[in-house]
Amino acid sequence: MQLLITGGAGFIGSNYINWHLGQYPADELVCLDKLTYAANMEALAAVGQLDNFTFIQGDICDEALVQNCFFKRRFDAVLNFAAESHVDTSITSPAIFTKTNVEGTGVLLDACVKFGVQRFHQISTDEVYGDKPLDYDWRGFAEDSALHPSSPYAASKASADLLCLAYVRTYGLNVTISRSSNNYGPWQHTEKLLPKIVVLAEQNKSVPVYGTGLNRRDWLYVLDHCVAVDKIVRDGRPGAVYNVAAGTEMSNLKFMKLVLEALGKDDAFLELVADRAGHDLHYPMDCAKIKNELGWKPQYDFSEYLNKTVAWYKEKLILSRA
Ligand SMILES: NC(=O)c1ccc[n+]([C@@H]2O[C@H](COP(=O)([O-])OP(=O)(O)OC[C@H]3O[C@@H](n4cnc5c(N)ncnc54)[C@H](O)[C@@H]3O)[C@@H](O)[C@H]2O)c1
Numbered sequence: 001m002q003l004l005i006t007g008g009a010g011f012i013g014s015n016y017i018n019w020h021l022g023q024y025p026a027d028e029l030v031c032l033d034k035l036t037y038a039a040n041m042e043a044l045a046a047v048g049q050l051d052n053f054t055f056i057q058g059d060i061c062d063e064a065l066v067q068n069c070f071f072k073r074r075f076d077a078v079l080n081f082a083a084e085s086h087v088d089t090s091i092t093s094p095a096i097f098t099k100t101n102v103e104g105t106g107v108l109l110d111a112c113v114k115f116g117v118q119r120f121h122q123i124s125t126d127e128v129y130g131d132k133p134l135d136y137d138w139r140g141f142a143e144d145s146a147l148h149p150s151s152p153y154a155a156s157k158a159s160a161d162l163l164c165l166a167y168v169r170t171y172g173l174n175v176t177i178s179r180s181s182n183n184y185g186p187w188q189h190t191e192k193l194l195p196k197i198v199v200l201a202e203q204n205k206s207v208p209v210y211g212t213g214l215n216r217r218d219w220l221y222v223l224d225h226c227v228a229v230d231k232i233v234r235d236g237r238p239g240a241v242y243n244v245a246a247g248t249e250m251s252n253l254k255f256m257k258l259v260l261e262a263l264g265k266d267d268a269f270l271e272l273v274a275d276r277a278g279h280d281l282h283y284p285m286d287c288a289k290i291k292n293e294l295g296w297k298p299q300y301d302f303s304e305y306l307n308k309t310v311a312w313y314k315e316k317l318i319l320s321r322a
Contacts, residue, residue, distance in 0.1 A: 002028040004075045006060050006108065007082030009033040011188040012123065012222055014043035016081065019226040021047050028052045032069060034059045034100075038085065043187040060104035070115040077119040077233055080108055083157070086191055087127075090153035091277055101156035102163065109167045109175075117173075121233050122164045124179045126218070126245065127154035131280035134214060140284035143179070143241040150278045161241070168239040176236040178229055181245035181285065185222030185305070186312045193252075197259045198313040201269050207260075211275030213253030216282035220246040221300035221309075231294045242290040246298040249282065262310035 001024070007013040008031030017029055029047075033039055035057050047053045058065045060082045083101050084090065090097045105122065112120045129141040130148030147162070149155040167173040182193075190199050200207045228244040236242060257267055290296045 001076045002030070002073060004030050004032060004069070004073075004078045006032045006078070006080045009035060009039035009041055009044060009055075010081060010085070011038070011185075011192075012183055012225060013081035014040070014187050015185055015222045016079070016226045016229065017044060017053070018046055019223055020230065021050065021053065023230070026052070028054075030054045030056065030069070030073065030075075032056045032058055032060065032066075033082065036084070038189045038191075040187060040189075060108055061099055063107050063110075066107050066111050067114070070111045070117070075115070075117050077121065078108060078112055078117055079121045079123070079229065079233065080105060081123045083123075085153070087151045087153045088191075088276065090151050090156070094152035097152050097156040098159075101153075102159045105160040106163055109163065109173065113167065113171045113173055119233055120164070120167075120173060120175045121229065122160060122175065122177045123229065124161050124177050125154065125157050126179050126181050126243070126283040126285050127151070127280065128158040128161055128179060129283055129285075130154070131282055132284055134216065134281050136284065140286040141243065142286045143243055143289055150280050165239065174238040176232045176238070177241040178225075178232055179241060179243050179285070180225050180228070181218035181220050181283065183220050183222045183225050184309050186309065193255075194259055194309065195313050197256055198263060198310060199317060201260055201263055201265045202314065202317055205269075206271040207256060207269045208273040209253060209256060209270050210273060210279055213256070213270075213272065214251050215279060216249050216251050217255065218245040218247065218249040218283070218285070219255065219302060219306070220244065220248075220298065221302070221305045224298040224300050227299070228290060228296050231296050232290070235294055237293070242294070243285040243287045244290060244296070245285045245287050246302065247287075248302045249284070258306060259310055262307045263314065
């Protein structure tokens, strides 16, 4: 198979590329990435020299560049990981989120239609559903639940999902969508919660906790997400959406305490600060569909891989200071 991976120098995309080339060494992967501040080419160092891996620096919103890229190759599938992904930045600077996450997705969809690509997979998020009250304990969001995004980031991702589904109906494009919960693992930018805690606590600085800290999130190890995406791309039904979560939901406060515990630091580093505007409470998701249809289930134990991930960031920090 020849695949185009957009946003492959970011957190999840780089983990996906490394994982995919380990699993399917005969496949050819092309990574298209703008290299924003969130990208890290070091994450692709292990595959950079392989003959079956090509890196192209470029913007998914650049129609000429994207079409040229498709013109030169025959992609069997396109996996769109490229996005502006930080909710806080979407609150202060929303325009780039609409540009990359909606317009950029549209450019890729158009190219897939024009060049007859067999499968377009959109990496989406549980945030498109909006939130539920903390005491809500009925059925979680199903894939056909209404979309009620709260932040400009979530709204841009929901818009992209709707655009993808419209291309299924109008052009018969073979699209699938995965909506995952919070990922953790190596190579995430230090603006995000887990690496941020490590960086601050290792400098003995206080770690900000939004609001009460009682907002809840589900934590999915990044390789569980990679396996889910691969299963969907290979066997998912055209036009289908799949929720992906690990079933490890906990309050942000508890998660932050676990990260500090893994670092050997105590809770005194945590400091309650003003809440994020529009901060979602939690996103309970029903993941029966991917489990029943595709036989996916999370494989990576939360406690073990949280500790491994924290140790990885700690080591990285030590090396960067050396
Ligand atoms: N991180 C999570 O917990 C999480 C959870 C659910 C869904 N997602 C989704 O997964 C995808 C990947 O997230 P991530 O955490 O790896 O993000 P990230 O911010 O770490 O990486 C995004 C990558 O996209 C690239 N990029 C940004 N704009 C681009 C453009 N215009 N053209 C080409 N490349 C561009 C960046 O350079 C970067 O390499 C996103 O679509 C995000 O919405 C992330």
